[in-house]
Amino acid sequence: MSDEATSNNGVSIIFDDWRTISFAVFLALVGYAVMVSVPVLSTALVQTLGYTEEQVGRVWGNDMLGLSIGAIIAALTVARVNRRHLVMAGIVLTIGANLLCMKIVDYESVMWLRLAAGTGSGIFTGTAVATLGATTNTVRAFNILLLAFSFSTALELHVFPKLTLNGIYWSLIGATAICALFLRWLPRRPLNAEEKKLQHDIEDHSEDWRVPKYLPALCLVAVCFTYINIGGYFTYIELAAIDYGISQGWISPLLTWSSFLALVGCVLAFLCTRFGLFKPLFVALITMGTVVGMLALGINDINLAVSLFTFMAMWTFVDVYQSSMIGYMDRSGSFAALIPSVQGFGQFVGPNIAASIIGAGLGYSTMFIVSGSMALVAMAIYFGIAVYMHKRGSAQVEAATEAA
Numbered sequence: 001m002s003d004e005a006t007s008n009n010g011v012s013i014i015f016d017d018w019r020t021i022s023f024a025v026f027l028a029l030v031g032y033a034v035m036v037s038v039p040v041l042s043t044a045l046v047q048t049l050g051y052t053e054e055q056v057g058r059v060w061g062n063d064m065l066g067l068s069i070g071a072i073i074a075a076l077t078v079a080r081v082n083r084r085h086l087v088m089a090g091i092v093l094t095i096g097a098n099l100l101c102m103k104i105v106d107y108e109s110v111m112w113l114r115l116a117a118g119t120g121s122g123i124f125t126g127t128a129v130a131t132l133g134a135t136t137n138t139v140r141a142f143n144i145l146l147l148a149f150s151f152s153t154a155l156e157l158h159v160f161p162k163l164t165l166n167g168i169y170w171s172l173i174g175a176t177a178i179c180a181l182f183l184r185w186l187p188r189r190p191l192n193a194e195e196k197k198l199q200h201d202i203e204d205h206s207e208d209w210r211v212p213k214y215l216p217a218l219c220l221v222a223v224c225f226t227y228i229n230i231g232g233y234f235t236y237i238e239l240a241a242i243d244y245g246i247s248q249g250w251i252s253p254l255l256t257w258s259s260f261l262a263l264v265g266c267v268l269a270f271l272c273t274r275f276g277l278f279k280p281l282f283v284a285l286i287t288m289g290t291v292v293g294m295l296a297l298g299i300n301d302i303n304l305a306v307s308l309f310t311f312m313a314m315w316t317f318v319d320v321y322q323s324s325m326i327g328y329m330d331r332s333g334s335f336a337a338l339i340p341s342v343q344g345f346g347q348f349v350g351p352n353i354a355a356s357i358i359g360a361g362l363g364y365s366t367m368f369i370v371s372g373s374m375a376l377v378a379m380a381i382y383f384g385i386a387v388y389m390h391k392r393g394s395a396q397v398e399a400a401t402e403a404a
Contacts, residue, residue: 020186025128025144031121031122034064035344036152036156038234038351039238039239043238048164049165051107053236054358054359061352062348063117064231066114066119066122066344067118067121067344069341069344070126073122083188086123087123088183090120090121090127094121094124094172096116097120098117100113101113101114129340143320153259154257159171161252213330218384223326223346224342224343225374229371230346230347230350231346231347232374250301258305258312259312263316268313277328285318285376288318292307292371292372295307295365322339323336
């Protein structure tokens, strides 16, 4: 591939090439595979290796911690090294760790291997998200990613329960290996000065929020709290349902079909853009916290379905708005590159908090209350940002009026 997407004046913006966007989306989906498959993976570890419910939270939490570490590595190096070499290093690390997980099954060793596998995934996922963040239409790129995310989640949750634990590992290895075959579609370098100027000239400046750097950083903190909620809920939802006597034959189809609600979340997010970014995000986070917390009262077939379907729709809905907000605040993409890191860190903290609650004998009811409250913490952060921006806007209008 030539690393070019030619504009009408002959200057190229390499990140707008459809092959680059397609590859970055696929690369990110492979990197996120463990994140969306945690309920199935948790059950597989319990049933195949006899791990306790607390241990599975620690194991997959370690994988998410690795995702966070790898994404930080990518954010620090993506502008300085050949991106293809960076992604290849992540691919090799992930494949190697997954291969060893099929041979080494003791708890302590698997903990370290999942950390290594997650780190490799984080390296190429962070690079993929940074690549999408460098496109001219960042919001469109993230919407494509999240639409694809809904279908890949459904596929994984449908196929993985039918496989053995080693079969799941082989699937992860195969998908990661495919990434290496299309590595030539990834640009080696960031945009140069001429390309940046062209991109600045043609992008939609009405969506460019000029804010202090600490605001997108606060948004990343809010993303982390959102994913603490997601991590705790999604890691234990299947095990909690089984504990309440729900049939596995009911849970597995629910997990598969609920994943299609991610597509509904993307469509709703598109339709709600007329209401701005903050108001829909507030409603979505309150809804997400409510459908998680309501399971503290007990789980039956109906409220499990309502909780899962609503949760999956709100997951992608919230992600569209969170990613777009960070993109608006920082068009350079440097903060966007850290999104997988805070997502991974949140999904490391979430399962560990949940595991500690369960290990202390406080039960799933307490776990659901704590997990749901994390979404409300994220909402409080965004509310503070919204108040600041409203006051700043009012002050700017007032100053302009006085000057006139």
